[in-house]
Amino acid sequence: MFFQFILSGLAIGSLYSLVAIGLVMIIRAVDVINFAQGEMVMIGAYLCFTFYTILKIPFLLSVLLALLLTGLAGFAMERLSIHYLKKPSIMNMITATLAMSVILKDAGRIFFGSDIWPFPSFLGDQAVTLLGLRVVPQNMMILAISVGLMLTLHLFLQKTKAGLSIRALMTDREMASLVGIDFHKVVFLAFALSGILGAAAGILIMPVIFVSFNMGVIIYKGLVALVFGGMYSFPGAIVGGLLLGVMETFIGGYLSTDYRDAILYLALIVVLLVRPKGLLGES
C-alpha cells in the first residue's frame, strides 16, 4: 500500500506540477503571481475539447490550435489586466489577475456552458500492473511530459536568446533595457508561453479531471506546489508538485483526511518562514 500511495501521489502531483510551471514562467518574467493561470488551463482544455469532440477536427490539429489560441489568450490577458497599470504594486497586480480570473471563468461558463464533460484518455483508462503496483499509463505520460517540458524550458532559458532575455529581465530590469532587451517583447513572450503551458496542462489533465468552466480552481494546488518548490524555479515547480501530490496522499492515507489540507498549509507556512526560497529555491 505504501508504494501504491507513492505512485498515486506522483500521478496527481504531476498534474499540479504542470499547472505550477505556467505560474513560474510569469513570476520569473514579471514577478507576478498570475491568479488567472487556472483559466489558461481551462481555456486550453475547452478549446481542445471543442475542436476534437464537437467539431471533429483531427486530434493533433486540435491540440495545436488549442495551444496557439491559448497562447494568444495569455497575451491578451496580460494586456487587459496588468499591462497598463500605472502603479504595478503587488497588491494591484494580484487584484488585477484575480479580477481577470473572475472574468475568464464566467466567460467560460457563458461560452461553453455550465456542464461538465468527460474526455477520453489518450492512452486509455485502464491501469496495468507493474511490479505489483497499479499504474495508469495516462498518469505516467503526464509525468513524463511535465519533466520533458521542464527540461525544454530549462534549455530555452539557458540557451536561446529569447530565454536569456527573460532571465535578464528578471534579474535587473534597468540593465536589461540598457543592453537593448525590449521589455514589451519579453513580456509578450512570457505570457504567451505561459498560456501555452497552461493549455498543455489543461489538455493533458482533462481526461483525468473532466472539462468544466470551473477547472481553473486547480490553480490553488498549483500555488501550493509553487511555494513548496521555490517560486522562481522550474525544477522547483516539478518537485513541488510531486511532493504535494505525495504528501496529500500520505497525510490523507495515514493521518487524517479531514484536516489534510490544513496540515499541508501549515507545513507550507513553515517552509515559507524557514526556507522562503522553497525547497529548490533560487532567486
Next chain:
Amino acid sequence: MKKIGTIILSFFFLISIPLWMKDIYYLRIINMIGISVLLTLGFNLLIGFTGQISLGQAAFYGVGAYVSALLSARLGIPFWIALPAAGMAGGLLGVLIGPVLRLRGHGLAMATFFLGEIVKIILVQWESVTGGANGIISVPYPRIGGWVLSTNEQFYYLILIAVILNYFVIIRVIDSRVGRAMQAIRDNQEAAEVIGIHATRYKIIAFMIAGIFSGIAGSLYAHLTAFVSPESFDVIKSVEILTMVVVGGAGSLPGSIIGAALMTILPEVLRIFQEYRLILFGGMILFILNFLPKGLAGLTGQAFSGWKRKKEI
C-alpha cells in the same frame, strides 16, 4: 468651516436614512455596506497604510462572527459582551499570526492565503464547536437593555455607530506615531528600519487592528443574518475585501467607504445584465485599477486629505 458643515450635514443625512428608506432590500444592502466598510477600513490600515499584502482577511471576519455567534447562541452571553469579545478574538488572531509578517511580497500573500484556508477548514471540521459545515443557526438577536434588535432599521443604527466610532479610531491611529511608523514601513521598509522602526512589530499592530475591526464586523454580520456558516468566510471573501481596499484607494479612508459601497452595490445593480454580470463586474475592477491608480478616491481629488488632517513630516 465648510468641512464641518459638510460633516454635520452628512451625519444628519445618514441618521435619517431608515426614516425614508423603507425598502428592506435596500436597507439590508446598506447594512452590508456598513459591515464591509468596517472590514475595508481595518484592512486598508494593513494593506494601504502599512503596505502589507494579505489574502487571508476573511479569517478574521469569520472568527469574529463565530465567536460572537457561539457566545450568544451557546452560552447565552449578551450581545454587548459578545461584540467586543469578537473584536478581541480577531485582534488576538492578528497577533498570533503576526510572525508570518516577517515575510514580504509574494511570500506574505501566499502565507496569508494559507492561513485563511486553515481557519476555514477548522470552521468546517471542528464540528463539536462550530457546528461544522451547516454552521450555527438561530444566532440570537442582540438585546440591549429591553430592546431587541431584529430589523434592518434597528441594525442600521448599530452599524452606523460602529462605523463612525471605528472611523475615528482609525484616524487617530493613522495620525499617531504608530500610524506614521506604518506609513514609513510602507514607503520604504529598509529605510524605516534604519531609523529604528521595528517593522515586524508595527506590522503586527496593523494586523491586530485589522483583526479587531473585522471581528466586530463579523459579530454584526452574525447577528444581522442570525446565521453563520463557513462558506461565507472563504478566499473569495478575502479577495472581495482586498478589492474593496484597492479599488476604493489604498491609503485613503474615504476611499475605503467608497470602495466598500461600490463593491457591495455594484453586483446588485449589475443584476439587470443577468448573464454578463460577473464579467462586467470584473471589467469595472480592471478599469478602475488601470485607469484610476489612486482608486476611486483619486476621483474626488481628495486622496489623502479630506477627512483627516495631513501632517507634513
Next chain:
Amino acid sequence: MRRLAIVLMGFVLLVCGPALASAQVKIGVFGPLTGPVADTGVASRYGVEMAAEEINGAGGIKGVGKIEVVSVDSECVPAKAVDAINKLIFRDRATAVIGDVCSGATLAAMQVAAQSQTPMLNNTSTSRTITAQGNQWIFRLQAADTKSAKSLVEFAVKKLNLKRIAILHDNDAYGKDGAEEVEKSLKTLGLPLAGRFAFGRGDKDFSAQLLKVKEANADGVIFWAIYFDTALAMKQARQLGISFQGLGSDAMGYPKFIELAGPVSEGFVASAIFCNTNPDPRVQGFVRKFREKYKKEADPTSSCAYDTMYVLANGIEKAGSLDKTKIRDALRGISYGGVTGKVSFDSTGDSVREIFHVTIKDGKFVKLSD
C-alpha cells in the same frame, strides 16, 4: 361624443385595471447561476420555468392568473442568498419563492421567508436541518437524507446482501450529513461500519481513501457526494484494481454521472425519486420536452424543480388568491403526483414521498423493484 368615449374607457380601465394587473403571479427563483454549482442552479431554474410555461399555456393558475418567474443569482453564498430573496420578496413582490440549492444559502434565506411570511419551497436540499428549525414557511420537496439514507442502507443489506459497507463522502454539509445518516442506519440494522472516509469536494485524487476501503475489505461503498467527484472516484477505484458494489445518494441519479464515469458506472445503485427511463408517459413527455427545449438531459434537480412549480401552482389554486398565508395553509394539505412521484408534506414541511432505487445498466438508468 369622443370625450364620453374617453371617460367610459377610463372608467372601464379603472375597474378592470387592477384585475388585469393581478393576473401576474410572481414566483421568485433563486440559486447559483454562476459559480461551481451553477449547473444545478440552472437545471433548477429550467425545471421551474418549463412548468410555468406549461401552466400558462393551459391558461395559468385557475382563478388567479398567469405565472411570471423571476430568477435571481445567489451564487450559493448565504449573504447573497439573503440579498436575492430580499429582492424577490420586497422589490419584485413575489408571492412565493423557490430556492436555494446549497443548504447554507437556504438556511440563511429561510429566515427572511419566515419573517416576511412568504412560502418558500426548496427542491434540492436534502439536509435534515432545513425542516428542523421550526420554520413554518419552508417546504422541502426532495427526499431528506434521513429517509433516503435509511432506504439505501436497507436495500444494500437486505436486497444486495452486503456485509461490510464503507462510506465515502465529501466534506461539505451534504456529504457529512448524509454520511451520518448512513452510519445511523447501519447501526440500527446492527451492521458494522467498514469505515468512513472523507474527501474534499473537488478533490481530484481519491487513492488514499480508496486504498483504505480496500484495506477494510469493504464489499460495498456508499458514496455521499456530488456526481463528478464520485465519477472520478469510481474510475480511480477501477484503476487501482479495487472492486466493490458502488451505491450512492440520489446525487448520482444524474445522466451526467453515467457520462463521466463511463463503463465503471455499470451496476451502480443509487437512491432516487426520479428515473428518466420510467415508461410513465408523463415522465417520458417531460424528458423529451426538456431535452428539446434545453438540449440537456432531465435529471433529479430539474424534474424536482418542475414538480415544485406544479405543487406551488396547485397550492395557489387551492388557496384561490395571492394571500401568502392562505397559500401556505393550502400547501400544508396538498398531495400532488408529478414526474417524481406523489408528494405531500408533514407538519414540519418535510416531503412525504416514495423513494426507490435505480441502477445503471447498459449506460442507462433502470428502476429497481424493492
